[in-house]
Amino acid sequence: MAAASSSSSPSSATERRGIPGAQFVEDVQTYLTQSGLDVNSALAFLQERLQQYKFAEMKLLAQQRDLQAKIPDIEKCLDIVATLQSKKGTGEALIADFEVSESIYSRACIEDSDSVCLWLGANVMLEYSGEEATVLLQKNLQNAKASLEVLLADLQFLRDQVTITQVTIARVYNWDVHQRRIRQAASTSSDS
Template sequence: MSTSATVTGRRGIPAAAFVEDVQTYLSQLNLDVNSGLAFLQERLQQYRVVEMKLLAQQRDLQAKIPDIEKCLDVVATLHAKKGTGEPIIADFEVSEGIYSRARVEDMGSVCLWLGANVMLEYSCEEATTLLQKNLENAKASLEVLVADLQFLRDQVTITQVTIARVYNWDVHQRRLRQGSPAASES
């Protein structure tokens, strides 16, 4: 039936088995050609939905990583100016397209948005540690997502090949049943 009968999925994504013998494949699943093709088309659609979700997660992480790196740079700048008595003049975004200027004199701590409208105050050292950990986690998550997407693309390709093989097998079987001379030549 397939080259890897014990193919398993990756993180909830079911693996597609490569079909060597279409007739055996269909009989083992107890399906006719149309049902087999419908099953494979449905599986292909499921893969597409998962791919869209993974691509959205990838875009979010790719946007998040530069933001974390910028925060790390800001915290490093604040930490470097700490104790010098020299104020920092900073422009910051209040709202989309609206900026304000601030004079920051005491740089002993920073406030970080954690999400869900939560902000906490950290020392520069704690903030750096937290941001470094978040950056490492985001990069690791991105690597896993890229691997998941590659696995998913492989499954899509295998499924598309299987659909083509089932369809071609069906055409060949119909020609044989009709006694077509073209079928005996191939």
């Protein structure tokens, strides 16, 4: 494995946020010579790298699903806080249904309120003024959207590395088949 990592050339891709870049192999013979690997070892290394990319992709896709679920929740909370703020001082009560437990809802009459309680996670809830809650939720929304953008860029980079690695595997394998045919033809012609 150490020999394979020393085969990096200036044309090989760089790392992105811990994801190593895949090297496109133009000349298989040169790649094998520089890396000090035989065909089977090179293919094993590339297959292992491909599996690492696939595992990383699964993790990133799970993070993407989490963020894509989190963003609408934050937006809903912002809407609710805005509705509470708009009702503040009007003397008009807000009638709302809220989830008590999974599939169990209760109706509440929310009268003029100066604060809201937000779940922070890990069974922790904190009370904020409406303005503080809005600022916090907007910041959380911006952070979630920024994280999603970075995650999508990471996924694209990762998909590119998967493609490069798959092409390299095919090139090494095809080169090996070609070399075997050449050796077989040479041994057949020398036997005649």
